[in-house]
Amino acid sequence: GCYDELMELVEKIKKEKVKRRPFFRFFKSITKIFIKKPKIVNLNETLENGSIFLCNHSGATGPFVLEYYFPRDFHFWGTYEMTMGFKERWKYMAYKEFPNMRHNNKFMSIIKASAVAPFSGMFYKGLQLIPTYPDGRLKKTIETSMNYLNKNSNIIIFPEDISKGYFDVLKSYFSGFWLLAKQYVEKFKKDIKIYNMYFKKKTKTLIIDKAISVK
Numbered sequence: 001g002c003y004d005e006l007m008e009l010v011e012k013i014k015k016e017k018v019k020r021r022p023f024f025r026f027f028k029s030i031t032k033i034f035i036k037k038p039k040i041v042n043l044n045e046t047l048e049n050g051s052i053f054l055c056n057h058s059g060a061t062g063p064f065v066l067e068y069y070f071p072r073d074f075h076f077w078g079t080y081e082m083t084m085g086f087k088e089r090w091k092y093m094a095y096k097e098f099p100n101m102r103h104n105n106k107f108m109s110i111i112k113a114s115a116v117a118p119f120s121g122m123f124y125k126g127l128q129l130i131p132t133y134p135d136g137r138l139k140k141t142i143e144t145s146m147n148y149l150n151k152n153s154n155i156i157i158f159p160e161d162i163s164k165g166y167f168d169v170l171k172s173y174f175s176g177f178w179l180l181a182k183q184y185v186e187k188f189k190k191d192i193k194i195y196n197m198y199f200k201k202k203t204k205t206l207i208i209d210k211a212i213s214v215k
Contacts, residue, residue: 062158
């Protein structure tokens, strides 16, 4: 009956709930006290699971705010270098992230990368980041993401070009999120919602715009 169907749905939701790794849960329990909960302004009646959410990165703050306070289970997309070995992570932070995105000088970039790189591997592994690639390996990213979406989980993507830094107002979007949405619709023959979000760091406000449908 209806009760049995409801219990089946509840069990499915429990089963598909994103569970972070033990180390990361411990890390969150300590660092969460330093990240203030944002005011969430949702322009939708509800947020549908199995959706794609786009958001500005807002420096290092945005991902932490979303991880701690976003009201749905999800997986992040993130650059593949951060899911690789120590050498690749160090090079990415020393020569790309800190100098280009955070505008540190060469010396400070190397110092910061050397301090962070040894621990970043456990962090991103615990976060269960979905790696993104600038080449044909993006196919694997799309396939992994579609499987999560079809299991009623959500994907959060930072679509901006951050090669020259983080901007409060996004200047352009990479098209990877649209490729994911279109392939999902083609494969599963059903619609998917895309929500555009904006985290305003100064006022600690997360605005979730009205969803759009791909079909």
